[in-house]
Amino acid sequence: MSRPETTPGSRYGRYVAFLGLVILVLLAVNTVVNKPGGIRGVEPGHRLPPFAVPLASGDLNGAANVAIHANEGEAGHVPACTVRGPQVLNICQLYERGPVVLALFVDAGSCADVLSDLQALAPSFPGVQIAAVAIRGGRSSVRKLVRTRHLSLPVGIDFEGALATVYKVVSCPQVTFAYPGGVVQSRALLARPSRATLRARLNELVAAARARGWRGGST
Numbered sequence: 001m002s003r004p005e006t007t008p009g010s011r012y013g014r015y016v017a018f019l020g021l022v023i024l025v026l027l028a029v030n031t032v033v034n035k036p037g038g039i040r041g042v043e044p045g046h047r048l049p050p051f052a053v054p055l056a057s058g059d060l061n062g063a064a065n066v067a068i069h070a071n072e073g074e075a076g077h078v079p080a081c082t083v084r085g086p087q088v089l090n091i092c093q094l095y096e097r098g099p100v101v102l103a104l105f106v107d108a109g110s111c112a113d114v115l116s117d118l119q120a121l122a123p124s125f126p127g128v129q130i131a132a133v134a135i136r137g138g139r140s141s142v143r144k145l146v147r148t149r150h151l152s153l154p155v156g157i158d159f160e161g162a163l164a165t166v167y168k169v170v171s172c173p174q175v176t177f178a179y180p181g182g183v184v185q186s187r188a189l190l191a192r193p194s195r196a197t198l199r200a201r202l203n204e205l206v207a208a209a210r211a212r213g214w215r216g217g218s219t
């Protein structure tokens with residue numbers, strides 16, 4: 001099995017790597033930053049950037065693969081969508097199955113609280129693929145978080161923070177909603193919403209996905 005094996009350095013250049021580090025510092029203190037041009041995650045109508053990362057529950061190591069094509073240097077030697085296995089969280093594999101809710105977070109502070117909300121709501125939304133990735137997380141701390149919050153949703157680890165750049169992360173958490181096939185349905189949530197708001201957004205996602213022909217999610 002191919003392993004997630006990329007860092008963002010050579011692909012995005014030193015400036016972007018530095019920007020990613022600054023973003024991660026901001027995430028650690030749960031600060032929302034208003035950027036010129038309104039960076040708010042992946043724009044609606046755009047497909048989720050591909051990635052494959054190790055699952056916190058496994059023992060696979062390696063940096064995130066964010067390659068779109070083969071031989072993209074440190075982004076990945078093979079396309080990220082092809083990197084699959086029982087210890088891998090692959091966004092392409094998720095959106096092939098149904099609508100996707102993806103939470104990006106840091107495992108310090110309170111921004112991971114949204115994971116408990118998603119866990120509580122998940123049984124009411126069968127067929128919706130709900131997953132999370134810890135940005136620059138450590139395996140022991142993320143495993144502890146999963147265990148103490150009794151999470152059954154898949155949680156990956158982006159050890160080196162590539163997704164902070166690829167997904168334009170400027171707040172913690174960042175929760176993205178996408179149709180089957182990976183096209184983003186609506187603006188990402190850039191702070192922890194109320195559980196009622198989160199349920200409403202999930203209902204909107206399911207209704208919009210069904211209007212586009214999705215027939216999954218029946219109880």
